[in-house]
Amino acid sequence: MQYGTLMREGKPVAIGHKGCLLLHALVQAAGQVLSKAALIEAAWPDTIVEESNLSVQIAALRKLLGPQPDGSAWIVTVSRTGYRFAGHVRVLDAAAGSNPSALQQPAAFPERPSIAVLPFANVSDDKEQAYLADGITEDIITALTRFRWFRVIGRNSSFVYKDKCLGSKQVAGELGVRYVLEGSVRRSGSHVRVSVQLVDAASASQIWAERYEMELAEAFAVQDAIAERITGAIEPELLKTDSLPAGARHSGNVTAWDVVRQGTWHFHHVGQKTHLRARELFREACRLDPDLAEAHLWLGRVSAGIVAYGWSDRPSEDIREGLDAALVAVRLDEKNPYSHYALAICSAYANAPEQAVLAAERAVEISPSFALGHLVLGMGQLFRGSAFEAIAPLERGLMLNPYDPQNFVWLNLLALAYLFNGRANEALAAGIKARKVRPSWRPIHETLACCYVSLGRLPEARSCVEQMRDMDTPSGDALAPLRLRSPHWAEEIALRLKEAGQSV
Template sequence: MSTDFTFGPFVLDRRRGRLLREGRPVAVSSKGLRLLEALLGSPGQALTKTELMQAAWGDTAIEESNLSVQIAALRKQLGPISEGGDWITTVPRVGYRFVGLPATEPMESTAEPKALSAEHRPWIAVLPFTNLSGEREQEYLADGITEDIITALTRFRWLFVVARNSSFAYKDRSLDAKQIAQELGVEYLIEGSVRKSGQRMRISAQLVEARSRRHIWAERYDLELTDVFAVQDEIAERVAGAIEPELLKTEGAQAAARHTGNMTAWDIVRRGTWHFHQVTRENHHKARELFRQAAKLDRELPEGHLWLGRVNAGLVAYGWSDNRVADLREGTEAALKAVQLDERNPYAHYSLAIISAYADQLEQSISAARKAIEISPSFALGHLILGTALLFNGSATEAISPLEYGLRLSRHDPQGFAWFNMLALARLFSGRPEAALEAAARALQVRPNWPTSLEVLVCCCGTLEKWDEARRWAQQIAGFTSPSDDILAPLKAHNPAWTEQMASSLRRAQA
């Protein structure tokens, strides 16, 4: 017997917890899928708000406005019926009704979306985390963390996440990752475990590419168990924030390898992201050309525009721009276009935030960064650019927290050397030179011999009166023949006292 509902061009695959339109996945939240399943199960009948909230949230107490938001999102994702009107109608003072008639005859379940084209976004499933505590009463903790990670990942626009009910069908089952992935129709799996001992808890998580069984990312977290729900939120944000950049890099590399000359705008973007993450002058320019192609090929695809904004900011910041004014103008226009096309996309607001930071629009940068975090609280880049913009604007103390949190969420960011330098300066100008030196050293570990990292190290060592070390770093700076980057240009333009402190340390170290 099939587990599918069909209506119009759509198939709701309940076993895998996903909605397909003409064979392609539609981004619907887990709550939205539960609501749609309830409505499809009673075609033509009015379901009360209470019935629908029970179907989506169970016994959790929520505001009725949450239901309205989910229904509105569903209507937008489904679009109008061919003859006009919505698939879901409001029944005044009662609830909602599904208008279309789903298939009533059993049908063969769609094992894979037809035409899994290069344009499809990766599917990921979060398997129930294993409770290693040996205490059955701690089972709820492992389940809660799993659910929170699923919810956190649904906020990201680069991937589709299998709904909770489908993932939890594999709880306490010992199956091969490849088999589970085939049954769920996903490319990636997140596996993990929870071990509680007294007031300490260790959580391990790993991201697996199912077909090859290759481990892409793994991390372990040791936490104090002071507040169960706070811990669940924190670990969910850490895991989601760390996994998503790894997927971006992996998917971009796959798109680059698949290149055959017949590319969609979406695949062109992913090829561009692979070059972008190499963080070299040549690769940034290659990435920009690809993002320009994507934006021209599909003017309604937000990702083409938002990445064009990001790469122009990078070209300016790293000193690789041949025309700073033109690049900032192109980047700002692209980022604003991305926000216009998809105002709920945190990457669009991040793009606007980072290009604004280098276009001398710091208030706009701070506002856009905060909007990105509001949309996606575990969005590491949102926190990092917020801290950077605050630092550029002269608020060193206020910049520390978002920078530290962003780096904790995304420890393996290929551009981490830039963020560690920002953290070092925020700490330094807040009167914490020892902590600043530690962050500056981390920046150099990520990318050895980067001129700005050496400059920041000189300043930190000079503040601590460690002049022998400062001179050693200054000598390395003198060995560079190419001009330094402009990554600190906004900071120096807006904060003359800090600029003089850095310059004074460098002069003394070079004397």
């Protein structure tokens, strides 16, 4: 559809001026719901008209367009809100020789991940507590919109479904989203319990669920706290779920975004081969689309990972590549917290912890519930020698995102921060959690040995050292920046390992 002209199979189709304006507005919205007021303003600007005029024009458009190949309508009514264009939209090059119709078979879901947060149900005995459920819902919507890589349906569209018993698949179809977040709020005295689940509408399957309980000291504080926890938890789940290999879901031309998604799938299967493969894919995405910020920020992230895990033969060159990519990502999308996270993690391994702290602080400023921002802030603080200042952001990041497959790294850093602050029992607890996530990672056993020595539990310290002898020694050192900037800590670790029986 060229503006002002509707084409079908290369031939113009007669359409009235008002109908053309309405169709253009709907197509431009690309699957999002437009309110009746917005559509009236698009077709009758600065004019007062009855809502029935809009209904007549929409009915005429539906008749003109006919059904889609699967029998469904091109324009969907969203009850009490407005209308949504249900077909797949792509922008055509006006200079191209061909002129196919812009109205095509609808895609199963939008190309980028999208989510609707439905109004949380108030299941308290006191029905007057509905305000709390609504407030939590609105806070989650607001928090999610800060993450720019997926689309969030606005509050007014989501609240159309308040108190309605509709399936998540139906809601997702009407709103044009892939994921639906549902939940309930129960208040009993001074306690609040929030249950939440994330549903993949394609299969109607639950992919994540959690329950939160806390004291109701003050309504707004509780809303903020719960929204922060839920947002921090589901955003990584969305990222992992939507990062399946593109070839498994798409056909046709491979785009840079498809390549990025393939790379993130490999990245989350943490291993040397998968990380190296992910780097190849992110490099390719950067070549395909040099202006795609996601390609550059992921290249930065994977480069830091390859160096940190000791999988690099040329760590100086690899971390420089990652640092350059992260700087490009920040330039291309300064408001994306992941861009600043990439810069922070690369800076940490480029022996620039002060820059890492600044970049991490910027990521958290953009998105306060961004778990990785808090975690890398703790890393930067620890690497620059501020163990006490490292503890709070590491604890907060792990609280926001307790199930990340790479949490063994952050838990190990937290254990060291505790240890260097003289809190050996807490250090041991964090180290044991890290070992549960990744039992075969050698640095965890080093940390545990130091914790056991500090607590006077030498047999257990020696057991850790024995287990280390059966593990491959990585070519790199995940704690190299810490040892370089804080040689007294490096000496302390070496003395404790020696006491545990390791040859140093």
